[in-house]
Each structure stands twice: as C-alpha cells, then as structure tokens.
Amino acid sequence: MTHKDRWLLWLFLAPTLLLIAVFLYYPMIGTVFESFRDTSFINPTPRFVGFEIYEKILASRDFHEILRNSIIWTLGVVILQNLLGFAAAVLLNQGLPMQGVLRAVVLMPFILPGVVTAILWRFMYDPQLGLINSLMMRFGFFEDGAAWLASSSTAMAAVIFVAIWKGFPFSMLIYLAALQNVDQSQVEAATLDGAGPVRRLFDVTIPAIKDVILVNIVLTLILTFNYFDIVWVLTRGGPQNATHIFPTKIFETGFGQFRFGEAATYGVFSIIVLAIFVALYVIVQKSASNRRPVA
Amino acid sequence: MKHTATTRFGLAALQIVLALFVLLPFFWMISVSLKPATEPFAIPARLWPTAPTLENYVTAFRPEFRTYFMNSIIVSGASVAITVTLALLAAYSFSRGKLIALTVLMGAVVIAQMFPHSAIIIPIYKMMRLADLLNTYTSLIIAYVSVTLPVAIWMLRGFLIKLPVSLEEAASIDGAGPVRVFWDIVVPLARPGVIATAVYVLIVTWQEFLFALSFTSTKEMRTLPVGLNDFIGQYGIRYGELMASSVMVSVPVIAIFFFLQRYLVAGLTAGAVKG
Incomplete structure (x- = not known):
C-alpha cells in the first residue's frame, strides 16, 4: 500500500473501529458509571449514590460466597482442563492408527452449543433417570441416586466437570498444534542421551512450548471466569449460591431483578478480580521461568 | 515415534478411555431422543431403547x-x-x-x-x-x-x-x-x-x-x-x-x-x- 492509499486503509477500518468503540469500550466505561447510580424496578430513575452500592455489596454474604465460588470454579476448570487437554494432545500425537479420526471426534464437545451441553448433562446427572447414577447403580456403587446438582456439597464439582468436558478439546487443539512444531531433532538428541519418555516430555517438549502454555492458560482463565450459559442452565447459581459466580450473579441481579446499579457494581468487581487473576498468573509464570533457565 | 508392543497396547487403551469420555454423553443424547414416549424409563437406565423411533423428533x-x-x-x-x-x-x-x-x-x-x-x-x-x-x-x-x-x-x-x-x-x-x-x-x-x-x-x-x-x-x-x-x-x-x-x-x-x-x-x- 502506497502513501497516497492511506485513505483506503482508514476507510476499511472505520466501521470496525466505530462498532468496537461504541459497543465494547463505551459499555466498559458505562458499567463503571452505572455502578455509582442506584436504580431498581420500583424506582427506575437513576440516583447518584457514589460508592454506596460498593459498600453494601462488600458487606454482604453473597459477595464473599460469589468471590470464593469464582476462585474455586476458575482454578478448578483452568487447571484440570489444561492438564487433560495437554494429556490428550500428547496421546493423540503418538502416531497411533486411530489418531486422525480421534482428533476430530474429540473436538465435538467444543462445537456442541453450551445450552445443549448443559441440558444434556442435567439429564446425565438426574438422580433417577440419569446415566451417571444408572451406571453407578449397575456397578453397585450405591443403591439410591445421588442428587449431584441439587446438593450444595457436589454441585460445584459437577458443574466444573461439565465445563472441563466441553472445554478441554479447545486446549488440546492448541497444545496439539504446538507439539507438532516441536523440533524433532532435539527430541531425538535427548533420546540418544538416554532420556526416557517422561524426561523428554519435561526437559525438551514442555520448555519448547512454554509460550503456548502461557497463552493457553491466560485464554482459558479469561473464558472460564466469564462463563455464563452452562452454569446458568445447570443450576441457576444454586443450590443456595453454591455455584453462583460473577456472570450468573450479574445476570440475576440485572435482568432478574432489574437492579442495574448493583449488577454493574458486580460487573466492576468481576473485572477487578479477573485482572488480579491474570496479573498474578503472569507474575508467577515469569518468576518461575527466570528461576529455571531453559537448557 | 517408535513404541514397544506393550506401550502401544497401553496407549490404545487410553485412546479408548478418551473416546468413551467424549462420546458417551452424545450416545446417551441420541439414545434417549429415539426412545418412544411409551417406553418407561428403566431404573437403572437402559443404554439403548428396545424399539427406537423418530416420534420425539416429530413432536419436538x-x-x-x-x-x-x-x-x-x-x-x-x-x-x-x-x-x-x-x-x-x-x-x-x-x-x-x-x-x-x-x-x-x-x-x-x-x-x-x-x-x-x-x-x-x-x-x-x-x-x-x-x-x-x-x-x-x-x-x-x-x-x-x-x-x-x-x-x-x-x-x-x-x-x-x-x-x-x-x-x-x-x-x-x-x-x-x-x-x-x-x-x-x-x-x-x-x-x-x-x-x-x-x-x-x-x-x-x-x-x-x-x-x-x-x-x-x-x-x-x-x-x-x-x-x-x-x-x-x-x-x-x-x-x-x-x-x-x-x-x-x-x-x-x-x-x-x-x-x-x-x-x-x-x-x-x-x-x-x-x-
């Protein structure tokens, strides 16, 4: 593109920049403004209240439960999804006969719409009719069905399990692409030096793809923290807040009770918590890789 | 990569476990969608309906x-x-x-x-x-x-x-x-x-x-x-x-x-x- 064609460049960019500014950046700032104003269904005229809603939320039990749930949920899904995704990628990169078909088949949960996934798993978890309890009864684990989603001690684990089932194929996809780019001569050199498969994995493969691991974890961290559909359809945040995370709480407050000010304040809190999450992870990752130089 | 026969067997078994983990819910979804409304849910559930039908699709x-x-x-x-x-x-x-x-x-x-x-x-x-x-x-x-x-x-x-x-x-x-x-x-x-x-x-x-x-x-x-x-x-x-x-x-x-x-x-x- 020559200097005099610059007008075209800006013309091409104009609609995109306009949309992103109006519908992504403005709402991001708008949420902060919204959080300083109190509105409710009965009293729809906004009233400026400063940090009043923040104080109210910080003092509430709900907030602490949601914060705790969000941390458990995010860490649980991100760690397990990446471990499983990585393991599956290694497994499907061994040159076994069925690997081509399996690589495509394993991606299916990732394509399956979130609401369908949630409905399907609600049914899988059904105490009487569900497949999980049926199989467990058949193999004699217990007589009566456990109510996985209705009991506050198992609900979170059950929801995390579904998120991993749907999410690990995406992690696998990225890891698989990274594994295929690993320099094979290094792997062979390590083999000649007498390194077994486990040592090769930890000493050659993982250091070679550590940037991809960083990207993958940050990506799944953000996606998981902002998850809505599966959690909402599976449990509506219940039982008794046991699976309420920031997005479900924001939706319930904003569109269930039309308390926009409070919903927006939860939105601001969620952005702050997410930012802390990502920052902490990047710091930990940086200091870890500084301590252990790659050979 | 070359593998010994035992390793290959182990890896193949792991592949089957992975495939089951992914596919079982899909299989269940299709199985139940083909179950006639008249066929009662057996407890424990049957894996495949005795008389599969498309009637659920027509109603849905x-x-x-x-x-x-x-x-x-x-x-x-x-x-x-x-x-x-x-x-x-x-x-x-x-x-x-x-x-x-x-x-x-x-x-x-x-x-x-x-x-x-x-x-x-x-x-x-x-x-x-x-x-x-x-x-x-x-x-x-x-x-x-x-x-x-x-x-x-x-x-x-x-x-x-x-x-x-x-x-x-x-x-x-x-x-x-x-x-x-x-x-x-x-x-x-x-x-x-x-x-x-x-x-x-x-x-x-x-x-x-x-x-x-x-x-x-x-x-x-x-x-x-x-x-x-x-x-x-x-x-x-x-x-x-x-x-x-x-x-x-x-x-x-x-x-x-x-x-x-x-x-x-x-x-x-x-x-x-x-x-």
Whole structure:
C-alpha cells in the first residue's frame, strides 16, 4: 500500500473501529458509571449514590460466597482442563492408527452449543433417570441416586466437570498444534542421551512450548471466569449460591431483578478480580521461568 | 515415534478411555431422543431403547421450534456475513499499514476481546432500549458482530500476514488501483482464512445465550439456545423431546464443523502457536 492509499486503509477500518468503540469500550466505561447510580424496578430513575452500592455489596454474604465460588470454579476448570487437554494432545500425537479420526471426534464437545451441553448433562446427572447414577447403580456403587446438582456439597464439582468436558478439546487443539512444531531433532538428541519418555516430555517438549502454555492458560482463565450459559442452565447459581459466580450473579441481579446499579457494581468487581487473576498468573509464570533457565 | 508392543497396547487403551469420555454423553443424547414416549424409563437406565423411533423428533419440531430455528439462522447468518466482511477489511489494513497508530489500535482490539460480556451487557442493553431496538434481530446482530469482531480480526490478520505482498505490489505496478488489488488479489487468496473465521463466528453466535436471553422478550424473537432453555421448564420431564430438540440444534453446527474442520483448526491455532 502506497502513501497516497492511506485513505483506503482508514476507510476499511472505520466501521470496525466505530462498532468496537461504541459497543465494547463505551459499555466498559458505562458499567463503571452505572455502578455509582442506584436504580431498581420500583424506582427506575437513576440516583447518584457514589460508592454506596460498593459498600453494601462488600458487606454482604453473597459477595464473599460469589468471590470464593469464582476462585474455586476458575482454578478448578483452568487447571484440570489444561492438564487433560495437554494429556490428550500428547496421546493423540503418538502416531497411533486411530489418531486422525480421534482428533476430530474429540473436538465435538467444543462445537456442541453450551445450552445443549448443559441440558444434556442435567439429564446425565438426574438422580433417577440419569446415566451417571444408572451406571453407578449397575456397578453397585450405591443403591439410591445421588442428587449431584441439587446438593450444595457436589454441585460445584459437577458443574466444573461439565465445563472441563466441553472445554478441554479447545486446549488440546492448541497444545496439539504446538507439539507438532516441536523440533524433532532435539527430541531425538535427548533420546540418544538416554532420556526416557517422561524426561523428554519435561526437559525438551514442555520448555519448547512454554509460550503456548502461557497463552493457553491466560485464554482459558479469561473464558472460564466469564462463563455464563452452562452454569446458568445447570443450576441457576444454586443450590443456595453454591455455584453462583460473577456472570450468573450479574445476570440475576440485572435482568432478574432489574437492579442495574448493583449488577454493574458486580460487573466492576468481576473485572477487578479477573485482572488480579491474570496479573498474578503472569507474575508467577515469569518468576518461575527466570528461576529455571531453559537448557 | 517408535513404541514397544506393550506401550502401544497401553496407549490404545487410553485412546479408548478418551473416546468413551467424549462420546458417551452424545450416545446417551441420541439414545434417549429415539426412545418412544411409551417406553418407561428403566431404573437403572437402559443404554439403548428396545424399539427406537423418530416420534420425539416429530413432536419436538413444533411451530415454536421452527420459529426459533428461523430466528437463529437469520441472526447467525447476518452476524457471520457482517463480521467476516468487516474483519477482512480491518485485518487487511492492520496487516498492510505501517503506522504506529495501527499497532496501538490492534492492541486495543485484542484487549477488547477480553471484556466480560456480563460486565458490558447493561450499558448495551440501555443503548438498545433507548434506540427502541430491544426484542429485534438488529439488537442481537449488532451485539454479535461487536463481540465477535476482535477474534475474527485477529484470526484474519494472522492469515493475511503470511500472504506474499509481492503479488499485490506486482498488480499495483501494473496499474491496478488499491481497491482492485484488494478485491482481485487479496480476497481470493484469503478464502481459507475467511472460511475459518466464518465457521468460528457461526459456532459462537449459534450458541450465544446471554445476549439472546437478555434482549429478547417474546417467543417470536427467541433464538434456539433461549428456546431450548424455555423448554426445560415447560417439558421438564419429557426428556425424549428435549434430547430430540438438542440433537436438531446441534446437527447443523457439527455438520459444518466436520465439513470445514481443517480450515477452522488451522485458523484457530495459527495465532496462538505462532503469535
């Protein structure tokens, strides 16, 4: 593109920049403004209240439960999804006969719409009719069905399990692409030096793809923290807040009770918590890789 | 990689476990969707119905469901067309322009893709209400285009960067104007990237739930995910119909995915791995 064609460049960019500014950046700032104003269904005229809603939320039990749930949920899904995704990628990169078909088949949960996934798993978890309890009864684990989603001690684990089932194929996809780019001569050199498969994995493969691991974890961290559909359809945040995370709480407050000010304040809190999450992870990752130089 | 016979056996066993973990829920969904409404649920459940039938599909394909389907096709179709067009134009500018301002703007686009939808939805909802667009296709299409644009630009830019600029320069020297260079050279070459991006946007918008749930208020405007969610309350215990509806919602995207898989896989991994 020559200097005099610059007008075209800006013309091409104009609609995109306009949309992103109006519908992504403005709402991001708008949420902060919204959080300083109190509105409710009965009293729809906004009233400026400063940090009043923040104080109210910080003092509430709900907030602490949601914060705790969000941390458990995010860490649980991100760690397990990446471990499983990585393991599956290694497994499907061994040159076994069925690997081509399996690589495509394993991606299916990732394509399956979130609401369908949630409905399907609600049914899988059904105490009487569900497949999980049926199989467990058949193999004699217990007589009566456990109510996985209705009991506050198992609900979170059950929801995390579904998120991993749907999410690990995406992690696998990225890891698989990274594994295929690993320099094979290094792997062979390590083999000649007498390194077994486990040592090769930890000493050659993982250091070679550590940037991809960083990207993958940050990506799944953000996606998981902002998850809505599966959690909402599976449990509506219940039982008794046991699976309420920031997005479900924001939706319930904003569109269930039309308390926009409070919903927006939860939105601001969620952005702050997410930012802390990502920052902490990047710091930990940086200091870890500084301590252990790659050979 | 060479493996001993024992290792191969172990790895094959692990592959079967992985396949079962992934496929069992799908199998169950199809099995229940084929179970006649008259066949009682056995406890413990039977894995496959004794007399499979399509009657659940016929019942589930009721008028409301057809409306939801049409709405999903309109909203997703329009979103895919608009997002891919705008993203291709923007990605071209981002990949060919050499201004510092563009680098900064690209950074702003990448950051925008991390904005939590639940955190930005209330101001967007208020804008739509002000413009009297709630409960319309337009509100959903605008929201979907805006939230899918950042990733679409990122995917297409990764693709365009790898195309040789020499072809465009040659055409330029031959006297082609910048618009012709874009239309005759860049657009045809970008086809695999465009397909990948279109599939990605389709998968995202076909299942989008939060905006659709918040912006639509009547049955006439519901999309499939919201409609399915409504079914839970209405037909809670009729799992056969619910599963048949679920299969019908999923088949279009899964079919398109299998058809165009290699494009999508290449498009999604290019940025993360090379970037």
